[in-house]
Structures are given as structure tokens and as C-alpha cells.
Amino acid sequence: MSVYDSLDSITEELHKCMKCGNCMAVCPIYKETRKEVGVARGKISLAEYILSGEAEMTKGMADRFSLCTTCMACNTNCPCGVRFDKIILAARAEAVRKKGLHPVKKIAFTALKMQRMFDFGMKAGSIFQGVALKNAPSRHSKLARMRVDVGIGKEKLFPMLSKKTLRSEFPEVVTIKNPKMRVGFFTGCMINYFYTDIGRAVIEVLTENNIEVVIPKFQACCGIPASVNGDVDSACSLAKRNLRAFERMGADALVVACSSGGTAWKHVYGELLENDHEFKALADKWAKKSYDISEFLIHQVPFKKEGLGRVRRKVTYHEPCHLNRGQGISKEPREILKSIPGVELIEMKEPGRCCGMAGSFSLVHPDLSVQISDRKTADIQTTNTDTVATGCPACRLQLQSGIENAGFDREVLHTVQILAESYRVGK
Amino acid sequence: MLAHEVLEDLVQVLGRENVLTEQEDLLTYAYDATAAMKHHKPDVVVAPLSTEQVADVVKIALRHHVPIYPRGSGTNLSGGTIPIEGGIVLSMLNLNKILEVDQDNLTATVQPGVIIQALNDEAAKYGLLYPPDPGTVTTATMGGSVSECSGGLRGLKYGVTKHYIMGLQMVLANGEVIRWGGKTVKNVTGYDLVALFTGAEGTLGIITEIIVKLIPAPEARKSILAVFDDIDKAGRAIAAIIRNKVIPATLEILDNATIQTVENFVHAGLPMDAEAVLLCEVDGYKEVVEREAVLVERILKEEGAVQVKIAKDDKERDLLWLARRSALPALAQKRPTTVLEDATVPRSKIPDMLKAIRRIATKYNLQIATFGHAGDGNLHPTILTDERELEEMKRVHMAVDEIFETAIALGGTLSGEHGIGIAKMKYLGLEFGEAGVAALRRIKEAMDPNYVLNPLKMVRRD
CATH class of the missing domain: 1.10.1060.10 (Alpha-helical ferredoxin)
Incomplete structure (x- = not known):
């Protein structure tokens, strides 16, 4: 049970x-x-x-x-x-x-299940988002604030929807000559719709390492927002959809650059589908070959060090809860950062402390989420750094929002983006 | 049920956000960390923001004859914060400021909701230390710790909470606010109410400000582990260390049952057949620590330890302490219910007490593992059980009775550091006799004639 x-x-x-x-x-x-x-x-x-x-x-x-x-x-x-x-x-x-489910969540999770409508909504959203959101000045990325308070406060910053989703930017198979491996990339929603720059970096780093990347078109939301909120039905149907999508394309391994997605593939799908023999077997099979991108680059590839260019950044690393405690991945991102010439890694106080984002938690408890975030922001501010690296797009959003609201300057990036940057500089 | 006016009065004083009345919240204040205790739901939980608000709450309670149960983090092990008669739970957690660290007088002034570790972190910035370190140092509040007079691992050399409390501000049961003691080392003005309120378990008044003594943090420390194949030899080694005029900061013992459980749990490298392990830490100036560590090592070998290890660096030190730190967690994972006692005997009686506990375990067919602060005679016989097994729980209670009787017969006490609360109230006569219990009651009634403050704890109401 x-x-x-x-x-x-x-x-x-x-x-x-x-x-x-x-x-x-x-x-x-x-x-x-x-x-x-x-x-x-x-x-x-x-x-x-x-x-x-x-x-x-x-x-x-x-x-x-x-x-x-x-x-x-x-x-x-x-x-x-x-x-x-x-x-x-x-x-x-x-x-x-x-x-029953909280009415707002019910609408949200139903939308996640209907991929095509969701895609359409998101596309329309990227055109019309200016109506609800106004640009917030930021040197580093496109952020926006709610124009009106819809119950989650006007403090929270959102990334602007990308004009083009990541999955429409790339073919389903990113081919290279004589690949040593074929890897499936589970993008997750945040990377597909908002932080496409993280997705591009993943593809860049993988191809740089002579790996063919498969990005199944029919992949959907990972289902974690539904499962952690008790909407088991929605979570199960999303799990099945994703398993089918990757099984159809086939791959030697699956990578994710999002800690929720990693948790989903490694642990949650098997539990959700426990009573479904066919899908349970599929879930277990894929769980065994699912990796977080940093874990994959360190233990499975291992990524090539020649050709890494100098990147002058003073970096502090924030541990996403579901990457660190959820998947035991804490050393790997640091190892990647330390191997990049020019990067200086400076630890903050309590790097493993939750940033307070926690998906829809930040929508249901916006004040609490901001209070928790403020502590993290203060810890970041006291480090003598210019960049915050992390391993999760949701954390990235929360950290960026906290930093912008506190009014100081730090660029927040996924670890893999800094690695991609280094390969680029090295050319 | 509480009269509606009581709630109205409380809301008026504290504001709605600091008065909890919904079932879902109240249920979470019906218990504390004490195992196998009946839960009691309060009628309301309030969290005042100032001493004046605490005084107002006391006056409201007095006017309406409603009991008040002060509470910090609820980590005590005596049932001391359970609202046994309903009424008001007074959460002190919003009074959580460190008001001052005074380097010239070596004191700190704190509000009762400050977490002990927070005070230590602050004191460390000045190279100072607040020595009392109960196992709950990262969660327990200063107010709770003073009210329970908690001890910890450093009792042998540094004493316990009562040795560090210099002054208190308290709200009395009639709602008046008094200050007693202060920053002076010497103070013989009037009865020593600071001493009386320390360890009073919130039955005499409510502490709203605390002045504590700080000491310079020791410069160096060294840890030594010794393995014994005979419990008496371990006991003699404890006495021999003290007789040689070494007072370690910490001197801990683990018995065979604990060693086996811990070893299975963390693989710290202890021999499974060892009868006892002693863990010792000396601290102070570097030169003194070097000398004492060598001396302790020699004594342990002379007293027949089969193995002695001195930690060379912090990493090795942590490894030695892993076994001790894992004792309770390891034991707690074996069975669902962990009954942790703190009967305490003069340190020369430790071997007798350990043997008696083993006899009691056999007699009642129970799993009892013992570890604890051997240096100060404070042992933690830990009964591993399951509160759903009613027949076994009967045997647990009989075993606990016998442990207490044994401790007292050996010249010890019912409680070294956990307090009396509800859990040990019925045993008080064993230690004080009826005249002693009556004396306690007269003190209670002098300070709180209406039994408003934490009633039915420590003192029986006849």
C-alpha cells in the first residue's frame, strides 16, 4: 500500500x-x-x-x-x-x-493534464502576459510583477513566459555525429515555458560531450505539483503519459535539470503506479536510469574538462531540498563548479536551508514563503559573490525574486548554465 | 469549556492573531515530549508579546478561575507542560529576544522564549559560553530550561542550569511583576527567590526575563574513549579519575545493551561484547588539557580498560562521540515507545545502580538499555517498549517504580534533570516523606493560593 x-x-x-x-x-x-x-x-x-x-x-x-x-x-x-x-x-x-481539492489547485492541475490546451494557454500567455504583469527592472533576466494583487501579493516576481517553448525550439532528436550515448531530456514545465536558457544549456553541455539528446514532444508536467497536494489521479495520469513518451523514443538514460522532475522519475512514479503492473514495471525501469544533470555529468559521463574556458565568477551554491535531501546530490554540483577555471566557490551560511518556494506552497502561503525567502536572501547577501548557482528552476525563481526585492545584485543560474558558459568561452 | 468572556478578554489584551481557539491548533498543545502520557487539550493557546501581556493574562485567569499552563518548546520529559485541566496554554515563544550580552559582568539577559543554542551562538561571538547543555539544546527554550533546571553532559565540571541563573523577572500568581537577583555575584537580600523559581516547573510564577552567568569558553578540549569488559572496573575508573583530581567536562557511560544497539546502528567500532564504554572529555587551557588527557589515559589503563583511544583531532573526536550521540536515536528506533528515566545516584554508586537496573530488566522481562552522565551519577535507564502493548506497559510501570526505589535506597534522587511534572509526582513521598511533601505544598500555596499556575504538577492538591 x-x-x-x-x-x-x-x-x-x-x-x-x-x-x-x-x-x-x-x-x-x-x-x-x-x-x-x-x-x-x-x-x-x-x-x-x-x-x-x-x-x-x-x-x-x-x-x-x-x-x-x-x-x-x-x-x-x-x-x-x-x-x-x-x-x-x-x-x-x-x-x-x-x-476535495482546493478550487484554485483543481483548475491548475486539470490544465496541466491537458497538455495541448496548456501549451496554447501558455503561448497566448506569452503574448498577453503584459496585461497582468509589468516588467521588473533586472539586469540579468526578464522578471515581472503582478499589476494587481490576485491574492498572492504583488511582491512575488515571475519570470516572463518565453516567446518560444524549449520543446518547440529543438527537434525531437538533437543528432550529432557518432554519439557515444543517447539520452532522454525530461524538461519539466518551468524549463520548457520559462527558463528555456537552462534547457538550452543542458542540450549544449550534453552535445558538447558527444551525447545525442532526445526530447520527446509528448512529455508533460512531472505531476509533482499534483501528487504533493494530494491530487493522486492527476499525478498518475501525468506519470503514465511521461512514461509512454520516453518509452516510445527510447534512450540509454534520462536526465533532468529540475529537482522535482528528478524526484518524480526516481521515486514517485513507482509509488504512484504501484497497483498497475504494466506501468509499475515501466516506472521501475526508467527510475534506474534517471539522473539529475549534475549527477549524470559527474558519475555517468564523466564530462570532459578539456576545452573549458575561463569564467570569472564568485559563486555561492544553494541546495534545492529535493536534490540534496531528496536525492542525496550535494557534492556533484560543487564538483562541477570547482572544475570550471576562474570560478571561485564561496559557501553561504546554511546552503541546505529551504528557500520557501515549494511550488504551490508559495501561492497558498505567500507571506510565509516570503518570510522564509528573506532569510535565504540575507544569507546570500552576506557572501562576497556575484552569482548564485542552484539545481532547480523553482529555487532559481524564488532566489531571484528575493534578491530583486531586497535590491542588491546577484545573477542566479543553474549550475549547468555556468558549465555551458565555460565550454562556450573555451571555443 | 471556557466562558466566552475569557476569550473576549484574552483577545482584547493580545489581539486575535495571538489567541488560538480552533480545534486543529489546540490539539497540538495537548502533549509534550513525555512518552506514554494521556493527552489533554487546552481551551485556548495564547502567545503574549510582553511581560505586561503575561501579567494581564494571569489577571484574566485569576478573575475567571482558569488554570494557566506556561509552555516553551514542549520538549520536557515529565509531562510538565500538559494542560491537564484544560484552560490556557501560555506559549512563551514570542518573547524570544536576547536583550544583552554584558562582557564586563559576564552575563547575558534573555527573554524566556530564546532557544538555548541561540544564546550560545550569541555568546560565542564574544568568546563566552553558557555551559548548561541538555540534549534539547537546539530546541528547548531558556524559560523552560530554567523552570525545569535542566542539566546535560557538562554537569560534572560546570554544574547545571541553577548554577548559572543570577536574576529573574517574574509574573506572580496575583499578576504582579517582580525582579529578583541581578548582575552581582553576591546578593543575600531576602530569600533567594531566584533559586526557588529555578526548577519550580512554572508552578510558582511565570518567568519573563532571565539574567544568566556566562564563562570564558575553554580554549582546548580532548576526548578519550575507554572500553571495559567488567562494569565494576568501569565504575572504579570513574572514581579513580576524580580521586586523581581531574574533573572532566564530560564523563559518560554506555552499558552493554546500549553498545550493541548503537553498534548495529552506526558501526562506530565498539566491541559488541564490551560491558561498558566510558567517554571522557577534558577541556581548558591547551597545556592543562594535554596533561590531563595523558593522566586520564593512564588511569583508565591502570583500572583495567581493555582499550583506550585518544582523539587526535576534531574528526576523531566526532567519531568517538558518534556512539554517545547515537545512543538515544538508536534505542528509539528499536521500539515505538521509549521511556527515558533520569534517576540519579552519588557517582560512587554507579556500578550498583547499573547492576540493579539489569536485575530489574530481567525480573520484568523488559528491554532496558542504560547510558548517561556517569560523572555526575545521572543515568538514563531507557525502557524500549510499545504503549499499545498494555500488559507490557504494566510491567514497565512496575519496573519504573523499582528503579526509583533503588535510586533512593542508594542515597540518590528521583530526578536528576527531567523534573517531576505529572510523571513522578506520586513518588515524591519516597524521597521527602509526607512532611516534605506538605512543605512543598505550603510553599506552593503561599505563592499561588488558587492553584492557577500549572496546577496538578509537582504538588498534589488535597
Whole structure:
């Protein structure tokens, strides 16, 4: 039984918690609210009350379970090894079964499922976005602010939709002469629609390393926004769609440059499709050959060091939660950065602390998200650097937004963009 | 249920955002870190922003005869913050400022919601240290720590919380605010209420400001690990170190049951058949530390340790401490419920206590692993159980009774550092006799005649 099926699936996980409260030391939400319900121990207690029948799954309960960025810092700090990330997923799925999905999320996740309509909407959006958004001045990339507050505040900055999606920019197979490998690239939505520069860098670096890149047209949203919010049906259909798309094209390996996408392919699809024999086998097969781009470049290729040009950047690295704690990838991006001539890596305080983005969390709890982000922004500001590298487009957006609002100057990039830059300079 | 006026009064004083009344929030204040305790949901949770607001809350509670349960992070192990009669939970977490570090007087002034580690981080900027270091140092608040008089690993050399509290501001049960003590080392003006309130578990008044003593942080430290094949030899080694006039900052022991669990968990390199491991750390000036480490090593060998290791650098030091740090986590993962006691005996009685605990484990057919602060006699017999197994829980309770009786018979005490709360209230007579319990009650009634503050904790109401 997976966590998505029933609250009963986490009974033993709940029993492991001895209520010591060690999660309080690391929870980004609790540090801001100082309310017990903000921290894992509080929500574990609520889940226990629901399971024992002493309390019901109310709308209020569902609201409380939304208070988690799923950063997994509590998992790491738990002396009893409680997997709170599983507990929160099970609780949210239960909330959706009992109370339905938050109306805004329902619209959003349905749209994600209907790829063609979504594409059309996004395209129209890229033309008409000026109506809702106004450009925010930034030296480094196109950012915009909401003109009117639609309930998520006007503070938040958004990247402007790209005129052309990444997947329409490239053919389905980017061929090269005598490739040593054929790799599937799962782009994810943010890279496809907003941060196409990250996607281009991935393709550039892979082809530079003599690897053929396959970008299946029919790939869709990774499904994580749906699964972490308890919308199991939407998540399952997206998982199947992606598995079909990559299976049809075939590849020696699959790479992602987004920590949610990596988590989806490595862990989540297998759990979501546990009861579907055919797709479960497919999910397991692809899980084994799915890699984050930095992991792939270090352990699978390994990427070529000759031809790397000098890039003068003082870089600090922010760890995406789902890359670091979720996939255990922390050394690899640093190793890439250190191998680039001219790059100086300067660590910030608590590089592994959550940036507060957490996907739709930042839409449902905009104030809290900004409070958490402010701490990260302050930590970045105190480093003597000009660039922030990270491994996740969602983190990139949050970091950029925080830095712009604080009014100082740092360029925020994906690690792979700096590597691509170095190859370019080296030519 | 709380009268509607009480809520209205509270909202008027604190504002709506600092008054929690929804079920979903209240349920999360029905417990603390104590294992196998009945939950009690409060009627309301308030989080004041100033001493004046705390005083106002006390006055409201007094007017409406509603109990108040002060709470920090809720990490205590005695049921001390559980709102057993409902009423108001008073969360002190919004009073979380470090008001001052005074380098000339070697003091810090803090609000009660400050996390202990935050104070230490601040003190470290000045090369100073606040020595009390309970296991919950990164989560527990100063207010909770003072109220429980928590101890920790450095008790042997540096003492416990009560040795570092110089002054308090407190709200009394009648809503009046008083200050006692201060920054002076010497102060004999009146009864020592600072000492009385430290460890009073929030039953006499509510602490709203704390002046603590800081000390210069030691310049160097060195860790030594010794393995014994005989528990008595380990006990004699503890006594021998002290007799040779070395006072280590820390002197910890792990028994065989703990060693086996820890070894399976983290593979720290301890022999599985070892009867006991001693972990010792000396600190101070570099030259002194060098001398003491060599001396401790010699003593341990003379007393029959089968293996002695001195950490050469920080990396090796961390490795030695891995076993000790992993003790509770490793044990906690074996069974769902971990009953952690803190019965304490004079350090010369440690071997007797360890043997008695082993006998009790056999007698009641329970898994009990023991580790703890051997240097100050404070052991943590840890019963691994499952609160859903009712028959086993009966045996757990009988074993706990017997552990307490043994500790007292050996000249020790019920609680070294966790406090009495609800969990150990019924045993007080064992240690004080009825006259002693009555004396406690008269103090309680003098300070809080209406039993408004943390009622039914520590002191019985007859």
C-alpha cells in the first residue's frame, strides 16, 4: 500500500515519532510561526488524532497539512528516522479524498493534464502576459510583477513566459555525429515555458560531450505539483503519459535539470503506479536510469574538462531540498563548479536551508514563503559573490525574486548554465 | 469549556492573531515530549508579546478561575507542560529576544522564549559560553530550561542550569511583576527567590526575563574513549579519575545493551561484547588539557580498560562521540515507545545502580538499555517498549517504580534533570516523606493560593 492510497499506510511511520520535537530545530515554517502546528510533530499528532477517530479530517485540518514546504529537513534531523515527507503526502491525499481539492489547485492541475490546451494557454500567455504583469527592472533576466494583487501579493516576481517553448525550439532528436550515448531530456514545465536558457544549456553541455539528446514532444508536467497536494489521479495520469513518451523514443538514460522532475522519475512514479503492473514495471525501469544533470555529468559521463574556458565568477551554491535531501546530490554540483577555471566557490551560511518556494506552497502561503525567502536572501547577501548557482528552476525563481526585492545584485543560474558558459568561452 | 468572556478578554489584551481557539491548533498543545502520557487539550493557546501581556493574562485567569499552563518548546520529559485541566496554554515563544550580552559582568539577559543554542551562538561571538547543555539544546527554550533546571553532559565540571541563573523577572500568581537577583555575584537580600523559581516547573510564577552567568569558553578540549569488559572496573575508573583530581567536562557511560544497539546502528567500532564504554572529555587551557588527557589515559589503563583511544583531532573526536550521540536515536528506533528515566545516584554508586537496573530488566522481562552522565551519577535507564502493548506497559510501570526505589535506597534522587511534572509526582513521598511533601505544598500555596499556575504538577492538591 503506498502513501497515496490510504492514511492507514503511515500508521507505523506515525508510531515511530516519540514527540521529542527535534524537528523544531530545522523546520523553516516553525521558525517563522513558532506555532506547534507548523512543525512536523504537530502535524503528526493531528494525523494520529484522525487515525484514532478522535478528530475528523476537516477543512481546517487540510489547511494545517498545507503548512509544509516538504523540504525534508525534519527527516534528516529526526532521531527516530521518521519519514515525515511520506506522512505529509498521505495526509494531503486523505484530505483531497475527504474534502476535495482546493478550487484554485483543481483548475491548475486539470490544465496541466491537458497538455495541448496548456501549451496554447501558455503561448497566448506569452503574448498577453503584459496585461497582468509589468516588467521588473533586472539586469540579468526578464522578471515581472503582478499589476494587481490576485491574492498572492504583488511582491512575488515571475519570470516572463518565453516567446518560444524549449520543446518547440529543438527537434525531437538533437543528432550529432557518432554519439557515444543517447539520452532522454525530461524538461519539466518551468524549463520548457520559462527558463528555456537552462534547457538550452543542458542540450549544449550534453552535445558538447558527444551525447545525442532526445526530447520527446509528448512529455508533460512531472505531476509533482499534483501528487504533493494530494491530487493522486492527476499525478498518475501525468506519470503514465511521461512514461509512454520516453518509452516510445527510447534512450540509454534520462536526465533532468529540475529537482522535482528528478524526484518524480526516481521515486514517485513507482509509488504512484504501484497497483498497475504494466506501468509499475515501466516506472521501475526508467527510475534506474534517471539522473539529475549534475549527477549524470559527474558519475555517468564523466564530462570532459578539456576545452573549458575561463569564467570569472564568485559563486555561492544553494541546495534545492529535493536534490540534496531528496536525492542525496550535494557534492556533484560543487564538483562541477570547482572544475570550471576562474570560478571561485564561496559557501553561504546554511546552503541546505529551504528557500520557501515549494511550488504551490508559495501561492497558498505567500507571506510565509516570503518570510522564509528573506532569510535565504540575507544569507546570500552576506557572501562576497556575484552569482548564485542552484539545481532547480523553482529555487532559481524564488532566489531571484528575493534578491530583486531586497535590491542588491546577484545573477542566479543553474549550475549547468555556468558549465555551458565555460565550454562556450573555451571555443 | 471556557466562558466566552475569557476569550473576549484574552483577545482584547493580545489581539486575535495571538489567541488560538480552533480545534486543529489546540490539539497540538495537548502533549509534550513525555512518552506514554494521556493527552489533554487546552481551551485556548495564547502567545503574549510582553511581560505586561503575561501579567494581564494571569489577571484574566485569576478573575475567571482558569488554570494557566506556561509552555516553551514542549520538549520536557515529565509531562510538565500538559494542560491537564484544560484552560490556557501560555506559549512563551514570542518573547524570544536576547536583550544583552554584558562582557564586563559576564552575563547575558534573555527573554524566556530564546532557544538555548541561540544564546550560545550569541555568546560565542564574544568568546563566552553558557555551559548548561541538555540534549534539547537546539530546541528547548531558556524559560523552560530554567523552570525545569535542566542539566546535560557538562554537569560534572560546570554544574547545571541553577548554577548559572543570577536574576529573574517574574509574573506572580496575583499578576504582579517582580525582579529578583541581578548582575552581582553576591546578593543575600531576602530569600533567594531566584533559586526557588529555578526548577519550580512554572508552578510558582511565570518567568519573563532571565539574567544568566556566562564563562570564558575553554580554549582546548580532548576526548578519550575507554572500553571495559567488567562494569565494576568501569565504575572504579570513574572514581579513580576524580580521586586523581581531574574533573572532566564530560564523563559518560554506555552499558552493554546500549553498545550493541548503537553498534548495529552506526558501526562506530565498539566491541559488541564490551560491558561498558566510558567517554571522557577534558577541556581548558591547551597545556592543562594535554596533561590531563595523558593522566586520564593512564588511569583508565591502570583500572583495567581493555582499550583506550585518544582523539587526535576534531574528526576523531566526532567519531568517538558518534556512539554517545547515537545512543538515544538508536534505542528509539528499536521500539515505538521509549521511556527515558533520569534517576540519579552519588557517582560512587554507579556500578550498583547499573547492576540493579539489569536485575530489574530481567525480573520484568523488559528491554532496558542504560547510558548517561556517569560523572555526575545521572543515568538514563531507557525502557524500549510499545504503549499499545498494555500488559507490557504494566510491567514497565512496575519496573519504573523499582528503579526509583533503588535510586533512593542508594542515597540518590528521583530526578536528576527531567523534573517531576505529572510523571513522578506520586513518588515524591519516597524521597521527602509526607512532611516534605506538605512543605512543598505550603510553599506552593503561599505563592499561588488558587492553584492557577500549572496546577496538578509537582504538588498534589488535597
